[in-house]
Amino acid sequence: QALERAVNLPEIEALGCARLDQNALEYYASGANDGHTHRANREDFARIHLRPRLLVDVSDVQTKTSVLGLDLDFPVGIAPSAFHGLAHPDAEQATARAAAGLGSVMTLSTFSNTPLEDVAQAAAGRLWFQLYLYRDREVSAGLVRRAEAAGARALVLTVDTPFVGRREANERNRFNLPPHLQVPNAGSREALAGLETQSGSQLVRHFQGLVDPSLNWRDLEWLRSLSRLPVILKGVLTAEDAELAVQHGCHVWVSNHGGRQLDTAVSSIAALPEIADAVAGRAEIYLDGGISRGTDVLKALALGARAVFLGRPALWGLAAGGEDGVRRVLTLLRDEVRLAMALSGKQNMQQVGADLVKL
Ligand code: FNR
DSSP states (O other), rough: OHHHHHSSSHHHHHHHHHOOOHHHHHHHHHOTTOOOHHHHHHHHHHHEEEOOOOSSSOOOOOOEETTTTTTEEEEEEOOOOSOOOGGGGGGHHHHHHHHHTOOOOEOTTTTTTSSHHHHHHTTTTTTTEEEEOOOSHHHHHHHHHHHHHHHOOEEEOOOOOOOOOOOOOHHHTTTOOOTTOOOOTTTOOOHHHOOOOOOOOOHHHEEEEEHTTTOOOTTHHHHTTTSSSOEEEEOOSSSSHHHHHHHEEEEEEEOGGGGSSSTTOOHHHHHHHHHHHHHTTOOOEESSOOOHHHHHHHHHHHHSEEEEESSSSHHHHHHHHHHHHHHHHHHHHHHHHHHHHHHHTSSSSSOOGGGGOOO
């Protein structure tokens, strides 16, 4: 009932936060260091102004689009985030069902609390799989094959995390994954328990033991040879890396990991224009970071993204009400996109272009 009364994403955030314990809340909410990039992701959207056109027949606005050939009812998907089990017992399956039900797409993190096959079933074909490249390449290759066999439609390789950024609340309070939660795509808990690092955060110890910080452009050919799935590089923030991504046959996901990696890195929306220029239509571009309004979605599309993705807002919805909570988040945002299009004089996504924004 509280969910139905919530009229926007910030209200669902408040509901979700109230249901989380300190360990989970700090893990979901935190940015790196001083949180400058985390805040800039939102603030830089507010700085961009819209240029609405008038006297357009907007009696039948269409929000439909597609990503890599998959039809979406509106241009919003779920970004990969670890440990949905901290938010709700139904975990990643609830998020996937909500995304599938609304004609969206779910990107499943390598660090899910649910085996990827079970999430794939819940996602009913609307699934991308996010990959961290492991030191043990055979384990990564096995995950790629499993993802392809389970019906994932793309691999999202996260390239902004050779090391985990310093989320200081998690260090101070020694973030830990509650013992009842598993990480079935990422090796057994037992194998990881003995890892020795300097960090107080269990996530950091776990991650650093598994993920290969030597990952570089030369590894992409190997990754692409493992499956027929398209590869998307997540974490691109410059024109230079966007150009390299395209040269390596990849699509581009503009992101700074929700401000959780390199603090004071450029906000996602501020990085987008130079990336769209560099890519020049040769690959698809997506964006995440700070999306909480329909107008944010339109600004990202106007500046060259094909779709945007939600990180924390999906987690707040999941915490607030499981599948229903995520469905409420997506529904509110879909309706905001449609209204913002109508008030801007746009009938469909093809009409959303650079003339819509004043930077
Ligand atoms: C993330 N993110 C992330 N990204 C990734 O590639 N693999 C992962 O496992 C995770 N895990 C993760 C956990 C949590 C709690 C958060 C908040 C984020 C980053 C995520 O995909 C996305 O880039 C940001 O969350 C987008 O920013 P917003 O929407 O949270 O502002």
